[in-house]
Amino acid sequence: MSEQKFRPVFIFIDTDKHASPFDILMTIDLIPDVVVLKYENVTPEDVEKIVYDALFPRGPKGIRFTKVFVNGRELETVDAIVEKIKKCMFPPFELSVIVDPRGSYTTASAAVVKTLEVLQKLGLGTIEGKNAVVLAGTGPVGVAAAWLYAAEKAAKVVVTSRDLSRAQKVASKINAELKTDVVKPFQARTPEEVGKAIEDADIVLATGAPGVQLLPLNVLKTYGKKVKVVADCNAVPPYGIEGLNPKWDGKEVVPGVYGVGALAIGTLKNRIEAELIKKALQEPKGIFDFRAAYEIGKAMLSITK
Numbered sequence: 001m002s003e004q005k006f007r008p009v010f011i012f013i014d015t016d017k018h019a020s021p022f023d024i025l026m027t028i029d030l031i032p033d034v035v036v037l038k039y040e041n042v043t044p045e046d047v048e049k050i051v052y053d054a055l056f057p058r059g060p061k062g063i064r065f066t067k068v069f070v071n072g073r074e075l076e077t078v079d080a081i082v083e084k085i086k087k088c089m090f091p092p093f094e095l096s097v098i099v100d101p102r103g104s105y106t107t108a109s110a111a112v113v114k115t116l117e118v119l120q121k122l123g124l125g126t127i128e129g130k131n132a133v134v135l136a137g138t139g140p141v142g143v144a145a146a147w148l149y150a151a152e153k154a155a156k157v158v159v160t161s162r163d164l165s166r167a168q169k170v171a172s173k174i175n176a177e178l179k180t181d182v183v184k185p186f187q188a189r190t191p192e193e194v195g196k197a198i199e200d201a202d203i204v205l206a207t208g209a210p211g212v213q214l215l216p217l218n219v220l221k222t223y224g225k226k227v228k229v230v231a232d233c234n235a236v237p238p239y240g241i242e243g244l245n246p247k248w249d250g251k252e253v254v255p256g257v258y259g260v261g262a263l264a265i266g267t268l269k270n271r272i273e274a275e276l277i278k279k280a281l282q283e284p285k286g287i288f289d290f291r292a293a294y295e296i297g298k299a300m301l302s303i304t305k
């Protein structure tokens with residue numbers, strides 16, 4: 001009797017009303033024979049039913065062809081869903097789970113890798129011991145980027161917000177997860193307060209909402225005396241950092257400050273996401289989130305440290 005053949009199946013679990021076509025289309029283009037199932041408006045309470053019914057029908061041999069992709073705008077709900085999925089799995093009934101809420105984890109990974117690449121090209125070493133500032137670091141991109149800078153042993157990671165309590169919440173979460181105290185909250189409502197936030201920064205990453213300028217050029221010139229690298233995730237004008245063209249990839253913004261724009265980050269983000277999907281397809285199990293995405297990004301740019 002010939003061995004049963006299993007088609008790859010990707011189950012998209014989305015917390016939003018409408019699942020994003022972005023990741024679904026990318027998956028279909030990468031894996032032509034893939035079958036896509038999508039569940040929308042999913043809450044953590046719904047997860048057990050969906051995941052248990054995905055774990056068992058194909059048996060231990062077939063399960064390695066079933067993958068889950070968790071998506072959605074609400075980071076806390078996404079986190080709660082991932083925790084529930086982990087609790088549902090046990091050997092040999094385990095799956096590969098990709099987590100990239102609205103592209104934020106692959107974007108954050110690409111942004112941090114690009115700033116590291118610029119540091120290395122300038123001969124300034126790694127992130128370890130540097131001061132990083134994540135402007136408007138309270139959204140999904142900013143939180144993952146701040147986590148990665150802290151995990152890379154930055155001396156200090158400042159997370160700014162218009163509301164100190166939001167920045168405090170992000171800092172406390174990352175510090176607790178990484179057992180550190182390097183992540184510091186900072187309230188920045190005015191350009192001058194943003195200036196104060198970047199005064200001793202080596203790296204400044206802007207992760208503000210689309211179309212919001214966070215760092216005017218005169219503030220960068222006045223306060224950013226130590227800054228070597230700036231990067232911006234916002235591709236919608238006005239961009240997050242004035243004077244930083246979204247296409248620039250390591251070009252000097254002001255003398256001594258090198259910038260990576262949102263489209264340069266976005267190009268790497270798409271490559272990282274494609275590789276994340278392929279890796280999750282190959283591997284029988286595992287959580288493929290911003291940590292895995294960051295390692296993929298580093299390998300793509302041949303960064304070994």
Ligand SMILES: NC(=O)c1ccc[n+]([C@@H]2O[C@H](COP(=O)([O-])OP(=O)(O)OC[C@H]3O[C@@H](n4cnc5c(N)ncnc54)[C@H](OP(=O)(O)O)[C@@H]3O)[C@@H](O)[C@H]2O)c1
Pocket residue numbers: 102103104107136137138139140141142160161162163166167207208209210211212233234235265266269
């Ligand atoms: N290339 C890609 O594929 C891709 C994928 C995902 C995201 N992105 C981009 O990455 C950036 C970050 O994404 P995200 O989803 O993390 O962003 P987000 O959650 O929409 O916003 C991030 C933070 O911006 C601050 N903010 C919002 N409105 C503001 C305003 N009017 N003035 C000042 N600050 C404001 C808020 O911080 P506080 O309220 O705490 O101040 C918010 O938490 C966005 O520009 C997004 O377009 C790109």
